[in-house]
Amino acid sequence: xxxxxxxxVVSGYYGFDNLGDEAILEVIVRDLKRLVEPDEIVxxxxxxxxxxxxxxxxxxxxWNFGDIGTQFLNSRLFLSGGGGLYQDASSVKSVIYYxxxxxxxxxRNVPQVVYAQGIGPLKSPISRLLTKVAMTxxxxxxxxxxxxxxxxxxxxxxxTVTADPVWSLTPxxxxxxxxxxLAAVPKKAPLIxxxxxxxxxxxxxxxxxxxxxxxxxxxxxxxxxxxxxxxQQDLALLSAFTEVLREKQITVLDIDTSALVRPxxxxxxxxxxxxxxxxxxxxxLMALKSAVPCLGLAYDPKVEYLMQLFDQPCLSLAKGxxxxxxxxxxxxxxSQRTELSKKAKKTAREQEELACQNFEVLAxxxxxxxxxxxxxxxx
Numbered sequence: 001x002x003x004x005x006x007x008x009v010v011s012g013y014y015g016f017d018n019l020g021d022e023a024i025l026e027v028i029v030r031d032l033k034r035l036v037e038p039d040e041i042v043x044x045x046x047x048x049x050x051x052x053x054x055x056x057x058x059x060x061x062x063w064n065f066g067d068i069g070t071q072f073l074n075s076r077l078f079l080s081g082g083g084g085l086y087q088d089a090s091s092v093k094s095v096i097y098y099x100x101x102x103x104x105x106x107x108r109n110v111p112q113v114v115y116a117q118g119i120g121p122l123k124s125p126i127s128r129l130l131t132k133v134a135m136t137x138x139x140x141x142x143x144x145x146x147x148x149x150x151x152x153x154x155x156x157x158x159x160t161v162t163a164d165p166v167w168s169l170t171p172x173x174x175x176x177x178x179x180x181x182l183a184a185v186p187k188k189a190p191l192i193x194x195x196x197x198x199x200x201x202x203x204x205x206x207x208x209x210x211x212x213x214x215x216x217x218x219x220x221x222x223x224x225x226x227x228x229x230x231x232q233q234d235l236a237l238l239s240a241f242t243e244v245l246r247e248k249q250i251t252v253l254d255i256d257t258s259a260l261v262r263p264x265x266x267x268x269x270x271x272x273x274x275x276x277x278x279x280x281x282x283x284x285l286m287a288l289k290s291a292v293p294c295l296g297l298a299y300d301p302k303v304e305y306l307m308q309l310f311d312q313p314c315l316s317l318a319k320g321x322x323x324x325x326x327x328x329x330x331x332x333x334x335s336q337r338t339e340l341s342k343k344a345k346k347t348a349r350e351q352e353e354l355a356c357q358n359f360e361v362l363a364x365x366x367x368x369x370x371x372x373x374x375x376x377x378x379x
Contacts, residue, residue: 006040007075008032008366009110011101012083015046015062019229020166020282022054023263024082027165028115029055031359032079035366042071044101054261065104072108077366081115082144082165082358084302086134088127095127102134113365114141116165116358118302119148142361145305160361163354166285171268175259182272185223185253192218193276195227195283196237199299201317202279204240209323211244214277217330223251225273229266229280275333275340279317281306288312289348293340295333309351311343 010028013021025043032041038056045051048059060067072078078101085098105112114135122128132155135141141159143149152159174182185191192214196207214224226242228234242252260266270276270283271290278284279297287294288310296307296314307314313329315322333340 005074005076006036007042007071008036008040008077008079009068009071009075009105010041010043010079011062011098012044012081012085014043015048015051015059017047017230017232019263019266020280020285021083023166023169023266023282023286024116024164025051025055026263027169027355028079028082029057031362034359035363042075044068065100068101069104069108072105072110075105075108075110078102078105078110078112079115079362080112080134080138081117081142083116084118084120086117086119086127086131087121088123089121089300092124092127092130095122095130099130099134102137106137111139111365111368112137113362114138114143114159115362116142116144116162116355117148118144119151121301122151140361140365142358145302147301147305160357161354162357162361163351164285165355165358166263166267166282167289167348167351167355168359169264169267169286169289171271171290172262172264174265174268177259178255178257178265178269181253181255182269186221188221189251190219190222190274191253191272192222192224193227193270193273193278193283193287194224194238194241195229195276195278195280196234196241196297197230197279197299198233198237199279199317201299202237202297204237206322207237207240208244210326211241212248213323213327213330215245215248215250217327217334218250219334221251223253225253225255227270227276227278227280227283228257229283234280275337277330277333279303288344289352291341291345291348293333293337293344295329310347312340 014025041057043051043059044062045059051059142162143159144164149161226238245252267286270286273292275293276287277295281302284294294312296303298304298316313332315326
């Protein structure tokens, strides 16, 4: 029997059916399997059974700190990330939870890697203090944007600016039912994806108004697909949006996205669109990776940052007079699709190269903290 420190514990917002975070996890697991055995990877998850079945790794309840402490006793590395874990946009609870894990790992003498995170927003002093404690305890930090870098530098902490791990995710084949649905769309019909999510900045009334604008601007024969990346937060707004489109005689294609088991299949789906209107960060990211032009609806600074990076149109939902600007931006996407696609393709290549640095940091850390494994004597 093998004993000793051989586990890698992975923490993030996993098991909540959020496509973006599950995509990050798919990349992390893929990269870790190049470095360690699958049964040495332990993911903290809201739904351990599903996480284990989907990604072929061990998984434990993210709320069972007793079990997590035991895992840390047998761990050689704690990987915290990626995504926006340290933020208090809605509550300080997220910051408290992830700081508690960082402190527990530190107490168990497990080196921590902060992996491709975006730090903030941190509105409260307690959030900033706790985040600083967690970051200070890390042995290596990679972050995905310059704003996070500036914050860490203000705390005199070293970090490496890389990119979101999902830039290095490779698309995988679509299920046959989804392929058939896409194949039924006439070849010359523009295919538009729409991603909305629950937000204080967007009501169902707003969604209907935006849908009326889209219905007026789309050329005849266009087909729209609603993209619910996290159904509980997305479906109400998307239903309001598509209801108006149907009233305006715009074709709405219903795709059974529950058949998409892995995020890499979502990436393949998003590559089929002519353009995407999106709120969700990773819907936009996956589209841009395939050089699909995007119109971002920024409910959060990370969406605005992404759109600026790719020089794509973006509407800040915090603005007052939004419908007229939204209409102008829809016109811009429709008239400049080729140019916007070229810009996306170039920047996506650059981001993918940066994202590969996350693996390099991880590989160095695992080599540096490769605890000796003790084996029972054979008698």
